[in-house]
Structure formats: C-alpha cells, structure tokens
Amino acid sequence: MSNYNLDLGIWNRQERLGKVFDSSGGFSLPRGGDRSPDAAWIPIEKWNALTLEQRKKFLPLCPDFAIELLSPTDSWIKGLSKMQEYQDNGCRLGWLIDPESKRVAIYRLGKPIEILEAPVSLSGEDVLLGFILNLENIWSSH
Secondary structure (H helix, E strand, O other): OOOOHHHHHHHHHHOOOEEEEEEOOOEEOOOOOEEOOOOEEEEEHHHHHOOOHHOOOOOOOOOOOEEOOOOOOOOHHHHHHHHHHHHHOOOOEEEEEEEOOOOOEEEOOOOOOOOEOOOOEEOOOOOOOOOOOOOOOHHOOO
C-alpha cells in the first residue's frame, strides 16, 4: 500500500466519515466509463446507500475525492483528461500528482484547475476536513 493510501486510510479511520479505496477499487461513472483511481474516498452515506451486490462490483458512482499519481510512462495531458472526467461526473476534489516534475493539478468541482509546483503538502479542504497529505515522501522517492 502506498503512503498516500495509508495516510488517507488513517485519517478516515479516525474521522469515520466514509470509505477509502485504492487502485483495486473501481467506479462505474454516471456518464459512462469505468475508472480505478490510485486512491479514492466516498462519504459513508453513499456507501450505506449501496446494496451488497453493488459493493461487490465497480461502484455505480463517482468518488467525492480521487488521487491519480502519474507513472513515468503516463502523460500529463492524459492525466488531466482523466481528472476532468472525474470532475464532470461529480468528483468534488481531485489531485493529479506528477512525481517526476513535482507538479500537482487540483480539481475542485465548479472551479478552475489549480496547478502547483512542488507543494510540500495538500489539504483535503472541505471534502476531507482535517486531512493533510505530506508530499515530501512522494517527491523524495522519484
């Protein structure tokens, strides 16, 4: 498990506000397309509204929060497109993280994309209240 998934999971265990997924969890987006973000979170209300059968498959919804971490073979443009797809399907907060260039694109529902160069940390803002992701481990591992 990656550090960012672990950090998100620890925050969620303390706050008990939702469910965390890694890249093995998938989502069938409302506007079509199946996606498996590197990390994702949904509020507990959305999880509780799913049937047991729905929980066994790709979830029929878009996560409220998603992280995509670019690999060396991924393109920035393709990553931006994927994040836009999440936002178009209702994702409230998304982070596209490029470890090679130390660049982050922040997607907020209904707002312009914000690009940060080598930020030290990212805030979960009003979606993940109190969650702070320290990026130094990601930057130092690449």
